[in-house]
Amino acid sequence: MPSPDSAASAVQAAAAPAALRRLADSLVAGAAHVPSALPREGAAAVALGVSAPGTPLMRACAGSTIALCADGTALDAGEAHAAGARAIGPQTLFDLASVTKVVTTLVAATLIDEQLLDPDAPVQETLEGADARIRVRHLLTHTSGLPAVVPSLEALAAAEGRPERLRAIAAIAPDAEPGTLHRYSCTGFLLLGALLEQIGGAPLPDLAARRILDSIGASAAGWGPAPDPRDCAATEYEDGALLQGVVHDETARLIGGAANAGLFATLPDVLALGGVLAGTADAVALSPSVRSLLLTDQLPDGPSTGAPWRQSFGLRIGQALPGWESAPPGADLLPDVAGHPGFTGTALMADPRTGTVAVMLTNRVHPRRDALVVDEARRELARIAFARPGGTR
Structure with a gap:
């Protein structure tokens, strides 16, 4: 006779696809009336996915590639058709924003495995002009002391050509x-x-295509601008013009093929990327020592993140569930889940212990970056994907 725990797990597993659909629909509903005094949970385009070994793939897509005017009011059917709006599906491309950093990190991981990249080497050994104190591991753990963003986009834009801009950085x-x-x-x-x-x-x-993306079958993934903007979920209106298929992050747009943001990908692409983190993608084999750099806290005795997650090489370790703000430290926290969020409303999470991957792709910055958020939705996706009955794993 099944145990109570196994019976409860079976009920939860059966309910998960419906919960995923409700989450997608609730986000689109939240974006239907954007003008408000405070940001609200919502996104006009949503693609969610959860994969786990031995279980059917769960997906839920909702919304439209273009849904809102610059002032936040909804396009009517005629306006949406004229704008070329398309229903969101698994093959819709989303601007991943900082989820791009996962791909950059994996490229670095392969170079470390091949002993071409030394985490403890000064960056200046390879890049002339870099500060002599900065090591590779400082960059991968966000402890370099460098500013959060490039201090002057105007000065960066004044540099002629991509090589000059990289030298300026x-x-x-x-x-x-x-x-x-x-x-x-x-x-x-x-x-x-x-x-x-x-x-x-x-x-x-x-490098990313050759070392990571092609190997895992992420055939649609690539840096913007996208070949056909109509395949992409639109992001923000900028000076009255809608960004669609154009990189949202201003600095990454200036650089082109940037390491911090700018990758476009579909839901299957990002689920496959999560498989690398979860250890289920045999096409990208990393050594145990390098996987440890990606999947364990690399600052155990160093500076704190000041957040309910820890810092590995390029990734965040530990995923909070709904209610963590009011819970004691460490409560309702999934300690092994690794991944990264993105400013446009994206997230990739993977549990290397179970092989489970959860992906959220949204365009919560449509029509503007301060109107919508998806913070609670990210935590709800983590609960659907990773939590067992009773709030434990």
Whole structure:
């Protein structure tokens, strides 16, 4: 006779697809009336997925590639048709924003495994002009002391050509002593991308395709602009023009093929990427020592993240569930889940212990970045994918 726990798990497993559908629909409903005094949970385009070994793939898609005017009001059917809006499906491309950093991290991991990249080497050994104190591991753990974002987009734009812009990034000085402060830094990842290109001997998009994306069958994934913008979920209106198939992150757009953001991908692409983190993608085999760098806290005695997750090489370790804010420290936290969120409303989470992967793709920055959030939805997706009855794993 099945145990009460196994029976409860079976009930939860049966309910999960319906819960995923409800989550997708609730986000689209939340975006239906964007103008409000405070940001609300919602997104006009949503694709959710959960995969686990031995269980059917769960997917839920909702919304439209273009749904809202610049002022947040909904397009009517005629306006949506004229704009080329398409229903969201598994093959819709989303701007992944900082989930791009997962791909950059995996490129770095393969180079470490091949002993081409030394985590403890000064970046300056490869990139002239970089601060002599910054090590590779500082970039991968966001402890480089570099500013969170590039200090002046105007100065970066004034540099002519991509190589000059990467050199300008290498010349940015830390404003804190490397190794003493955890501060999430897109600037640090841009520097990491420049380093990987020098060591790998090719532009980052080529390295990523050859080392990661092609191997796992992520055939649609690539850096923007997208070949056909109509295949993409639109993001923000910028100076009255809608960004669709164009990189949302301003710095990544200037760089082109940037390490911090700018990758477009479909739901199957990102689920396959999660399989690398979960250890179920045999096509990208990483050594146990390198997987440990990706899947365990790399700052156990160092600076704190100040958040309910820890920092590995390039990834966040530990996923909070709904209600963690009011719970004691450590409660309702999935300690082994690794992944990364993205500013556009995306998230990738993977549990290497069970092989389970959860993906959220949204365009919560449509029509503007301050109108919608998906924070609670990310935690609800984690609960659907990873939590067992009673709030335990």
